[in-house]
Amino acid sequence: MDEKALIDAARRGDVGSFNQLVLSYQSMAYNLAYRILSDRDAAADATQDAFLSAFKAMGKFRGGSFKAWLLRIVTNACYDQLRLKQRRPATSLDALLVLEPAPVQSLTDPGESPEEYVVRQELRGAIQVGIGILPPEQRIALVLSDVQGLSYQEIAEVTGASLGTVKSRLSRARSKLRDFLLEQRELLPSRYRLKNE
Amino acid sequence: MFDRLFKSEHQRVAEMLSAYLDGELLPKEQARVEKHLARCADCAQNLHTLRQTVALLGQLPPVAVPRSFAIRPVPAAPRPSLFQMRRTYVYLRASTAVATILLAVVLAGDAFFTGLAPARQVAAPAVEVVREVEVEKAVVETVVVEKEVAVEKQVVETVVVEKEVAVEAPIEAPVVESESAYVATPSPAPAEDKGELVLTPKPLPTPAMAAKGIETAPAAVTPSTPEGETLAEAPPRRGEERIEATTIPTTLPADAGVTAEPAFTPTAMPTAVAEVLPSTPLPQEPAAARPSRLGLVLWRVVEAGLLSLVLVLAIATLVAKRRQNIGWR
Numbered sequence: 001m002d003e004k005a006l007i008d009a010a011r012r013g014d015v016g017s018f019n020q021l022v023l024s025y026q027s028m029a030y031n032l033a034y035r036i037l038s039d040r041d042a043a044a045d046a047t048q049d050a051f052l053s054a055f056k057a058m059g060k061f062r063g064g065s066f067k068a069w070l071l072r073i074v075t076n077a078c079y080d081q082l083r084l085k086q087r088r089p090a091t092s093l094d095a096l097l098v099l100e101p102a103p104v105q106s107l108t109d110p111g112e113s114p115e116e117y118v119v120r121q122e123l124r125g126a127i128q129v130g131i132g133i134l135p136p137e138q139r140i141a142l143v144l145s146d147v148q149g150l151s152y153q154e155i156a157e158v159t160g161a162s163l164g165t166v167k168s169r170l171s172r173a174r175s176k177l178r179d180f181l182l183e184q185r186e187l188l189p190s191r192y193r194l195k196n197e
Numbered sequence: 198m199f200d201r202l203f204k205s206e207h208q209r210v211a212e213m214l215s216a217y218l219d220g221e222l223l224p225k226e227q228a229r230v231e232k233h234l235a236r237c238a239d240c241a242q243n244l245h246t247l248r249q250t251v252a253l254l255g256q257l258p259p260v261a262v263p264r265s266f267a268i269r270p271v272p273a274a275p276r277p278s279l280f281q282m283r284r285t286y287v288y289l290r291a292s293t294a295v296a297t298i299l300l301a302v303v304l305a306g307d308a309f310f311t312g313l314a315p316a317r318q319v320a321a322p323a324v325e326v327v328r329e330v331e332v333e334k335a336v337v338e339t340v341v342v343e344k345e346v347a348v349e350k351q352v353v354e355t356v357v358v359e360k361e362v363a364v365e366a367p368i369e370a371p372v373v374e375s376e377s378a379y380v381a382t383p384s385p386a387p388a389e390d391k392g393e394l395v396l397t398p399k400p401l402p403t404p405a406m407a408a409k410g411i412e413t414a415p416a417a418v419t420p421s422t423p424e425g426e427t428l429a430e431a432p433p434r435r436g437e438e439r440i441e442a443t444t445i446p447t448t449l450p451a452d453a454g455v456t457a458e459p460a461f462t463p464t465a466m467p468t469a470v471a472e473v474l475p476s477t478p479l480p481q482e483p484a485a486a487r488p489s490r491l492g493l494v495l496w497r498v499v500e501a502g503l504l505s506l507v508l509v510l511a512i513a514t515l516v517a518k519r520r521q522n523i524g525w526r
Contacts, residue, residue: 015268015269015270016270018268019267019268022265022266022267022268023265023267026262026265026266026267027259027262029266030260030262030263030266031259031260034260035257040260040263044263044264044266047266048266051266051267051268052268055268123253124257124258127253127254127257128257142254145219146251146254146255147254147255147257149255152219152221167215167216167221168212170215170216171212171213171214171215171216174215174247174250174251175215175243175247177250177254178243178246178247178249178250181250181253182246
């Protein structure tokens with residue numbers, strides 16, 4: 001069954017069809033939530049909330065990009081989680097550490113030593129911390145563009161912002177992250193440093 | 198001026214570098230950026246680090262989904278029944294609580310009013326008691342009356358006042374009665390159901406009573422106790438006068454032939470009456486007492502009903518809870 005048929009069936013309340021859509025999009029939704037929230041549990045909660053909200057709101061889906069519509073619900077769920085986090089700030093040290101979760105498949109380079117693997121994990125952790133210090137709307141634009149690979153137009157659809165706003169948010173987000181990573185370069189081996197030419 | 202223009206151009210291009218990387222600039226803008234990049238090392242450097250940053254972000258591996266986010270199909274039948282069971286349990290629990298509270302209130306009320314009964318009955322029996330005194334006197338002491346009627350016929354006029362007091366007082370208020378003839382005092386043991394009244398004849402005030410503040414009868418109400426008479430003589434005379442007042446119209450003709458008993462001492466009479474009163478059942482139960490007894494019975498019925506209701510509800514609640522627990526499993 002193609003996506004349109006699944007969407008139509010889901011709009012009629014067919015849970016099975018909706019769950020097939022969930023299977024197609026859950027990795028993207030969870031990864032977006034994780035990159036925005038930097039927290040696995042909060043990301044899982046946001047993803048679950050988003051799919052429940054999406055199922056309830058299927059009747060309101062008026063065509064167009066289902067992916068953009070769904071990601072918009074996910075980002076809204078992420079905003080809810082961020083608000084929740086503000087009300088209950090993390091106090092444990094564990095919550096302050098950004099531990100990169102296991103990737104889908106092992107991306108270990110056969111020639112990569114364990115040390116190099118650790119360093120690469122550290123770099124990913126540093127990038128995630130850098131994403132986490134950005135304002136939420138810049139964070140969302142950055143993740144949607146550079147992690148999820150969405151076009152400006154899609155980002156504008158997901159966030160409900162204009163193309164100009166998307167451009168400027170993304171520009172500021174990248175500049176800030178770049179500056180953050182340049183500050184961190186002494187901590188990383190030369191291979192993974194941002195290099196000034 | 199030129200420097201400022203160059204600066205603003207530098208800044209504008211710096212803001213466009215991100216979109217330039219993505220090829221999202223208009224051709225005119227793209228040419229402007231490339232022109233600036235050719236002569237501005239800072240901007241070229243910025244572009245390089247930005248590209249690196251974007252590349253690093255793109256290299257972030259997708260993280261594994263911790264679990265399936267598929268929505269569980271909502272079971273049509275079990276869910277509502279489970280919900281209903283839960284609702285039933287909640288309602289039953291609330292009802293049990295309310296019924297228990299009601300029962301507690303009713304029981305508390307019972308205990309409260311039963312405890313207060315002697316004090317409440319003080320007023321009503323006081324009236325009855327005085328009537329009783331008169332009836333008793335009429336029956337028992339007519340002899341005395343008859344005996345002295347002849348002698349004291351002239352006293353009747355003076356007694357008229359006393360007569361009125363004696364007749365009206367019991368009907369109107371016990372306060373008047375206590376002023377006129379007797380002081381009704383609640384028994385020292387109010388816990389008993391029937392509030393015993395000790396009728397104390399006023400003409401015999403003891404020092405102890407005086408100390409307690411019990412008023413002695415005003416002089417106007419006891420005109421038959423002239424000064425100089427012995428205390429022993431005073432009570433029977435007052436009793437006689439009152440008996441005359443109440444019984445002369447009815448009992449005098451019937452008992453005319455009965456002779457007086459000389460052994461009937463004046464001092465013994467009031468105490469005898471006082472002793473008889475509490476123990477003898479009232480010939481006519483006061484109208485006010487009957488509803489209270491009926492009310493008591495009704496009260497008990499309500500108590501029993503509430504108690505059984507609480508028991509039934511408690512059992513039903515336990516059953517509902519058990520069913521709900523089974524349902525959740």
